[in-house]
Amino acid sequence: NFANASRTEQKEMLENVLGVLESETAIxxxxxxxxxxxxxxxxxxxxxxxxxxxxxxxNLKV
Known part of the structure; x- marks a missing residue:
């Protein structure tokens, strides 16, 4: 769950989703x-x- 994850885990989750969105074939x-x-x-x-x-x-980067 994103809300309960650490900042590092949240950052990784967002980076993974961005990678999928930026892919020409993933979606x-x-x-x-x-x-x-x-x-x-x-x-x-x-x-x-x-x-x-x-x-x-x-916002997560400090």
């Missing part, structure tokens, strides 16, 4: 409103998630 497009997600929407969603996680990671 596939899903469905959005019942239709296959467009490449543009997929890229936007991944970018927003990566930016949020990067901000969290920066």
């Amino acid at each position: 596939q497009r899903g469905l959005y409103m019942g239709e296959t997600e467009s490449p543009e929407h997929f890229t936007k969603r991944k970018t927003q998630a990566a930016e949020s996680l990067s901000a969290m990671l920066q």
Whole structure:
């Protein structure tokens, strides 16, 4: 559980998730409103998630 993990463990968790998000093949497009997600929407969603996680990671660095 992220909330109960040490700062070091939280940092590792965030770095792992960022690695998956930055991978070209680790995540596939899903469905959005019942239709296959467009490449543009997929890229936007991944970018927003990566930016949020990067901000969290920066807050953990002391």
